[in-house]
Amino acid sequence: MRYELFSIGPITIYGYGFMIALGVLAALLTASYRAKKAGLSTDLIFNLTILCVLGGFLGAKILYIITEWKSLMETKSLLDDLKNGFVVYGGIIAGILTAVIYCRHKKVSALEYIDLAIPSVAIAQGLGRVGCFMSGCCYGRPTDAWYGVVFTDSPFAPLNVKLIPTQLFSSIGDLLIAAILILAARKKPNKGVITSGYLLLYGVGRFLIEILRNDPRGNVGALSTSQFISIFMVAAGIVMMYLSCKGRFMSSKAEKEDEAKESEDK
Incomplete structure (x- = not known):
């Protein structure tokens, strides 16, 4: 841990x-490679990545401020907390909204590009x-299990205590x-299947991992904020x-025009 x-x-x-930064770069390279194979615009993927990263960071920060407003107002290190705090769900929501807005502006299928980019x-999250592990944030509960880790140089995690490596x-x-x-996408499912698969898998996984975490977080009743959103x-x-399985998502404007033209030709 460094x-x-x-x-x-x-x-x-x-x-x-x-x-x-490494995660964003890996996401960009992976999405660009897959976009090229799928015949989608790599330039649009590049622009989408930059915009979604910016929107995602802003959303993650806003949700952090909302969930931790009370403690932020009480702490003496308000600026430090604002600098370090992020809530991933805020980034996911804002990133998806950014993608939808940008794709609508470009008159392309937002869902098609989100399906491609979401893996x-x-x-990037991985x-x-x-x-998080290197810095010691988002740490888990104390444990005596063999897989427990001890942080000795972290401004976030309890030091010299064996913790579950939830990160x-x-x-x-x-x-x-x-x-x-990515494997599921190779079967070319209907639009929205890949995105909905992400929502399901990440939502369930995040709900479960929250049970093992022990860092300060917001809560809604007995649930953490992230569990509630999950x-x-x-x-x-x-x-x-x-x-998606019923094929009920609308095509992009360009696709509709192509379909209409094909119908007229027939």
Whole structure:
């Protein structure tokens, strides 16, 4: 675990930030490669990645402020907390909304591009969770199990205490989700199937991993904020999967025009 990787003069490279950057790069390369094979625009994928990263970070920060507003107002290190705090679900929601808005602006099928990009999102999340492990945030409950880890240099995790490595469990889960979705995409399912699969798999996985986590988080009753959101995410995934399998999602404007033209030719 390395909270700080190295320094170049006054610039310090942190493990978390490095892994986030690596995750974004891996997501971009993977999505671009798959877009080229699928005959989709790699330029649009590049622009979509940049915009969704920006929108995702903003959404993750906003949701963090909403869920931790009370503690943020009470703490003496308000600026530090605002700098470090993010809630992944806020990033997912904002990232998807950003993709929909951009694709509508470009008059292409938002769902087609989201289906292609969503496995790459899971890859980025998987690498990002390694960054969580390196910094010690998002840590798990104390344990005596063989897989427990001890943090000795972290500003977030309790030091010299054996903890469940929930960050690594999340990373493995995210990468597994990415692999499942990429394999499923090869069968060319209906639009929305891959995206709904992500909502289902990530929602269930996140709900379960929250049980093992022990870091300070917001809550809604007996549930953590992320567990509460997971319920709606899974419900949305179920509905979307049903509609996708029925082929009820609309085509893009360009596709509709092509279909109309084909009908006239016939």
